[in-house]
Amino acid sequence: MMDRTEVFKRLNEIFQDIFDDEELVVTDETCADDVEDWDSLRHITLISAVERAFGFKFAMKEVLEMENVGAMVDIIAERATK
Amino acid sequence: MEQITFSQLKKNLKKDTTGFKEIKLAVLGNCATQLLSHALRGYAYELKIALNVFDADYDQLEPQTLDPNSELFTFEPNYILIQLCSEKFQLEFCDLSPEEQESFADRVMARIQEYWRRVEARTKAPILQFDFIEIDDGVFGNFGLKTQKSFLYQIRKLNMLFSEAASKDKQVFPIALNSLSAQVGRDTFFDPQLFYIAKMPIQVDFLPQIAKRVFDTVEALVGHFRKCAVLDLDNTLWGGVVGDDGMEGIRIGELKDGKIYSDLQRYFKALRNRGILLAVCSKNEYDAAIRPFREHPEMVLREDDFVMFVANWEDKASNIRRIRETLNIGMDSIVFIDDNPFERNAVRSQIADLTVPELPPEPEKYLDFLRKSNLFETVSVSGEDAKRTQQYREEAQRTESAATFASYDEYLQSLEMVAEAKPFDSFHFARIAQLTQRSNQFNLRTIRYTESDIKSISEDDHFITLYFTLKDKFGDHGLISVVVLEKRDNGTLFINEFLMSCRVLKRGMEEFIINKIVNTAKENGFTLVEGEYIKTQKNAMVANLYTQHGFTDRGNGIFHADPNTYIFTPNFIQEN
Known part of the structure; x- marks a missing residue:
């Protein structure tokens, strides 16, 4: 089980990169409505970047049902291999 | 030629493209094409091209090609890229009656050709289109390969019909997608998650390679290819x-x-x-x-x-x-x-x-x-291609033989050169278009024409066309020069295209051609011949061509000659 703080640190960098915004800071509560340009295509790009960085695959159900960044962090913390 | 990643290409999107050549590309598809467009723009940056993309919304082929005032046509693209994914065809296939299924490939191809026809009626922009990924829907098992009722049979047939139709349509340039998918395998090329969430039939990782394939053809169309x-x-x-x-x-x-x-x-x-x-x-x-x-x-x-x-x-x-x-x-x-x-x-x-x-x-x-x-992409093949090695070898022999003559004129005389000047004809459209695409050095205006452009120019009364062939005692150079003369008002004949293969430089061929141009003007009653030199990175060798041949420099790259007083330059070439 990966430490959530560690996951947040790495995940935030991925968000900044994908949304091209160095100021962006995500929290447990952050959701698609809070971030400009977070549409389905951007979501899929984000998912594939996260999968690559943490070395695991999300299930499609998870991709569609994650309600906020906190939910994503929970999954990453549990399944990350790197 | 390291493999470039999608995220590297994404980073290019924000970079400054000032001074790059601008190209306008319209992308149309029956699936999500946004990320493909990003990849294309990012890849264009690597080639120092500022790519301006019009990405039509999903499934807009029908209205965009039908309406003459659509965004597609008002955008005035230089190229049009069409991506039709087999996954969507498969859904369509499932909803048809068994009889309709058996003629599925023919029906889809007829529809695609209808798109081509509409586009071609409104723009000369080359149509680049991906071929179709051959999905095995698994319904008939192996037997699917021998029954027209199977989707596998129909999609494979569609690829064949597509190649056949493209081979007859000079404005269409297929891009090989199916072979790329086969190379890596469908399990990696297609991500069901991506398809069901974002309607993307291709894994993001492969978009850079696909962008490369597209630009291989775009580059070849503007004359950048390897020889x-x-x-x-x-x-x-x-x-x-x-x-x-x-x-x-x-x-x-x-x-x-x-x-x-x-x-x-x-x-x-x-x-x-x-x-x-x-x-x-x-x-x-x-x-x-x-x-x-x-x-x-x-x-x-x-x-x-x-x-x-x-x-x-x-x-x-x-x-x-x-x-x-x-x-x-x-x-x-x-x-x-x-x-x-x-x-x-x-x-x-x-x-x-x-x-x-x-x-x-x-x-x-x-x-x-x-x-x-894919190092040797091309956009045309002609009968002359196979002779190219032979011609370059003969050239080496000429170089050796030249060394034995006392003067260069004596050498030229000994070559017994015979040239031919003829208006464009359908046998040579391919070769003529190819020369306009390939020639960089001896090319006064570097205007690239496709085969369909050449055909329409040859049929247009506003133009006088000439191609030149040259042979000598060592061999036949074939078709080595292309000239397009544009009839303008007030008695001016404008040299719209003038290029020559560098293989025949310094033989007197350039003199022969210019004489022919001026003489053509004279015979047709023109009072002025106007030439233009448009500078590129490669055509410095002809910067002074017109002044060297008695034309007057009128500034801004424009040169004039009066056909009635022009002094023809002597040479050692016989006209056939």
Whole structure:
């Protein structure tokens, strides 16, 4: 089980990169409505970047049902291999 | 030629493209094409192209091509890219009656040709379109391959119909997507998650390769393509070192792993037959290096397959420069193939524009690597291509023979040159278009025409067209020059296109052509011939062509001659 703080640190960098915004800071509560340009295509790009960085695959159900960044962090913390 | 990733391409999107050439590309598809468009723009940046993309919304082919005032047509694209994914065709297929399913491929192809027809009626922009990924829907099992009722049968048939239709449509240029998918395998190429969430039928990781394939064709359409492969010998065209192992010891054909090299030679032979020039650049004794090509029974390539054979102990960069100068082609149209990473790096660091593929370490992988690198894209083939090696070889003989004459004029006279000037005809449309796309140096305005442009120009009364052929006692150069004359008001004949193959430079051919142009103006009652020089990075050699031939410089690259007082330049060419 990966430490959530560690996951947040790495995940935030991925968000900044994908949304091209160095100021962006995500929290447990952050959701698609809070971030400009977070549409389905951007979501899929984000998912594939996260999968690559943490070395695991999300299930499609998870991709569609994650309600906020906190939910994503929970999954990453549990399944990350790197 | 390192593999570039999608995220690297994404980073290019924000970069400054000031000073880059602008290209407008419209992308239309029946699936989500946004990320493909991003990849294309990012890839364009690598080629110093500012790509302006109009990405039509999902599934807009029908309305966008139907309405003459659609965004597609008002955008005035230079190129149109169409992506139709098989996944969508499969859904469509499922909803049809069994009878309709059996004619599915024909119906889809008829629809696609209808799109082409509409586009072609409104714009000359080349249509680039992906072929179709051959999905096995698994419904009929193996039997699907032999029943028209199966989707597999129909989608494979559709690919064949697509190639057939494209071969007859000069404005359409297919992009090979199915083979790319097959190369990596569907399990990696297609991500069901991505498809169901984002309607994307292709894994993001492959978008850079796809963008490359698209730009291979775009680049070829603007005249950037490779014409010559310079090959190393030891451990590249055969296994072993001929200087050490002797001719009998090199591995080729049946000897040990020699098949690897035979197959590689077959690949180069096929390229040569297609019109790619082959040259040898090897660190070797000349006699030892050439012997296998003359005597070894299992060699596929022979001495006369090469336009130049350079084997010595000088550094390779100097030898490659010499090959380039002799062949008189651009450095950016040459590919250098060498198994030795040290040689590759040395050459790469000395010659910037040269293409030097980073071969994999294992020789058995060379062939597959070269095949998928798509180094020799083209947008036309003509009957003359196969003769190209022969023509360049004859040229080398001429160079040798020239040395024995006291004066250059005497040499030119001895060549017994005969030229022919004719209006464009349908037999030569392909070759004429190809020349407008290939010629960079002796090209006054560098206007690129496609085959369909050439056809419509030849049928248009506003133009007088001329192509020139030249032969001499050493051989036939074939069609080597293209001239398009545009009739303007007030008695002016404007030289819209004037290019000549550099193979025939300094023979008096340029004089012959200019005389013919001025004479044509005179015979047709024009009072002024106007020429224009548009400078490019490569055509400096003709900057002063018009003034050297008695035209008056009117400034801004415009030159005038009066056909009634023009003094024709003498030359040694007979008109046939």
